[in-house]
Amino acid sequence: DIQMTQSPSSLSASEGDRVTITCRASQGITSYLAWYQQKPGKVPKLLIYAASTLESGIPSRFSGSGSGTDFTLTISSLQPEDVATYYCQKYDSAPFTFGPGTKVDIK
């Protein structure tokens, strides 16, 4: 099975900073990758699918890129409401594995 890794596992940045989270698949998954945001005590929310397509209603400061094995989620200007754990997920075929998550805090 394809394994998903994320880096870093956590980060702390200042409001307004540009934040980048990396997700790597152990084998190529073309662009079959989604990103989710989970705020503390809340249900996950779909941010991006097909590696780079922004879900409706998601602020444009979020963007995704990559294909094959290496993917990136970028928050162009970190806001206090972005404090959350971010997960990538492959969906090229079962199992639809999630990455371990990246916890984002505000300094």
Added chain:
Amino acid sequence: QVQLVESGGGVVQPGRSLRLSCAASGFTFSSYDMHWVRQAPGKGLEWVAVISYDGSNKYYADSVKGRFTISRDNSKNTLYLQMTSLRAEDTAVYYCAKEKFAYDILTGYNYWGQGTLVTVSS
């Protein structure tokens, strides 16, 4: 509006069984693949199982294969997860989740239920 409401969670002894339900409304349930995803306390998300919109295809995580069965009743707009031979490591909040697009087009989950907690403990 789309609603997914899980039920059936609770405390169960190791080795016993439990059936979770997810009642769906606000969309054409019979057109969408549905998933179960779980999250152990303080841990990350773990994909559990998927069932195609018509119930013809089902896939499972290795951690639950042979013990869990996903099913659906499109006449009742309800998704199920039958869990048997439960283990302590199955303790988690179980979410049902809806694919964004219909008819086996996989893109991710645009709606999630609020989850139901399953605790496996003696």
